[in-house]
Amino acid sequence: MGYQSLTPFGRTAEAVRAALRTPARPAEMQAPVDKWQLLRDLTAGRARFELSDRDMTVLQALLSCHPETRLDAASGPLIVHPSNETICARANGMPCSTMRRHLAKLVAAGLIARRDSPNGKRYARRLAGTKIAFGFDLRPLAQRAAEIAGAAEACxxxxxxxxxxxxxxxxxxxxxxxxxxxxxxxxxxxxxxxxxxxxxxxxxxxxxxxxxxxxxxxxxxxxxxxxxxxxxxxGFESDDPSTSDAQNEQHQQKSKKESLDSESDQVAMLEETPSPVSDISGPQEDAKKIEAPLPPFRLVQNACTEIAVFTPDPIHDWPSLIRATDKIRPMTGISDAMWHEAKSIMGAGQAAAALSAMLQRFSEIRNPGGYLRKLVACARDGKFSPTRMIMALTPSPT
Known part of the structure; x- marks a missing residue:
């Protein structure tokens, strides 16, 4: 008594072939496992077993038919024998055809096994005090508890x-x-x-x-x-915790030491260095037709701090910077005609950025009007870049 058939009842040749290919698990069982915890682990790691949420619903219905909370093969068989109607009812009213398809998926995954009776019915009976049951065996599920737990943890x-x-x-x-x-x-x-x-x-x-x-x-x-x-x-500085205030001071001193001694040297540097606008636009004659893009306002604000000393009004955007330079310009000795020419050739924003940079090194410029005139000439030829002029004021990293 107690013989377990190798092949399912009334199945196709392919189903028989799949049943014969299923490797036999060792008979030894680990410690009893909680069936609901096992179900939760399998739900978390179901992708590793190629199972869907509907497959898990059918498995939950099967587990609910087992009377004990823990799965322990040593205490008796782990075969449940519910009818199709019972499984569908406990699977929230799932259609019978759908339920059978998910049952086949669980069998193919090696989580449950069919134990069919001679006539294919699911039932249990006692013979000479021994319970004999035919239905679905939950022992493969319990035997793979460790594998399921590992897959759940990984998922x-x-x-x-x-x-x-x-x-x-x-x-x-x-x-x-x-x-x-x-x-x-x-x-x-x-x-x-x-x-x-x-x-x-x-x-x-x-x-x-x-x-x-x-x-x-x-x-x-x-x-x-x-x-x-x-x-x-x-123009935001990248956060570098290894840079101390003393190092920043050294950077500023080095930048100031290496600055140009006169306005003619600064203009010469602008003339020798190709403008980004001319590089993009190609021919030199086309460069003067394209206005160079304004540098980021934050870069100008961080590099040109002296302008805030000359005006009580806050400077927080380009319009406020342009207004501030219009008010400060007479103090620098730049004539009205020169300033208007600079704004018409460069644009109001570029002229304001240029004057802000000049104020930052105003003590080094002997003739502000002549210096601005050379900058305007560079801008007319497409060789002036306010971004590069502002970047020359920022400390260079060591």
Missing amino acids: RAEAAERAALRETVSLQRRDLVALLDLAAQEAPSDPAWSPLADLATSTARALRRRLDRETLARIEAVLSDAIATARQML
Whole structure:
């Protein structure tokens, strides 16, 4: 008595072949396991076993037919024998055809085994005091408890890592959008921001889908580079905890020591260095038709601090900087005609940036009017770059 058939009742040749190929598990059992904890672990790691949530619903219905909370093969057989109607009722009214399909999926995954009776019915009876049952054997599920627990732990760790990456990408996208909004106020004419804006848009579109860990990691790396580029374009210093105040002071002294001794030397440097505008536009005659983009306002504000000494009004954007330079210009000895010519050739923003840079090193400029006249001549020839002029005032890293 107690013989277990090798093949299912009334199945196709393919089902018989699959049953014969299923490797036999060792008869030894580990310690009894909680069936509901086992179900929770399998639900968490079901992707490793290629199971769906509907498969788990059917397995839950089968486990509910086992009277004990713990699965222990040593205490008796682990065969449950519910009817199809009972399984469908405990599976929240699942159609019988759907239920049978998910049962076959659980059998194929090696989590349960069919123990069919001679006539294919599911029942239990006692013979000479021994219980004989035909139905679904839960022993394979209990035997794979350790494997299921490991798969669940791995899936939970992967899900936590994926959630952390998704949060990081979401925060990075938000920071990039904020930097783009700031750039729209400080450097609205700079075309270099367009690729970053496209990146922010495509990232928001990608986050609507369920992304895997590898894709999120790639997006995180791209956004990190984009944020670093945006900070550099806006003139923000990168946080370096290894740089002390004494080192910053040394940088400033070195920058001042290496500065040009006269306005003629500074203008010569502008003439010798090719303008970014001329590099992009090609022919030199076309360069003067294209106005060089304004430097980021934050860069001007950080590099040109002397202008705030000459005006009581706060300077927080380009219009306020232009108003401040209009008020300060008479104090520098620059004539009205020269200033109007500078604003018409350079533009009001570039003229304001140039005068702010001049104020930063005003003690080194012998003739402010002549110095501005040479800058205007450079701008007329397409050789003037206010960004490069401002960058010359910033401390160079060692």
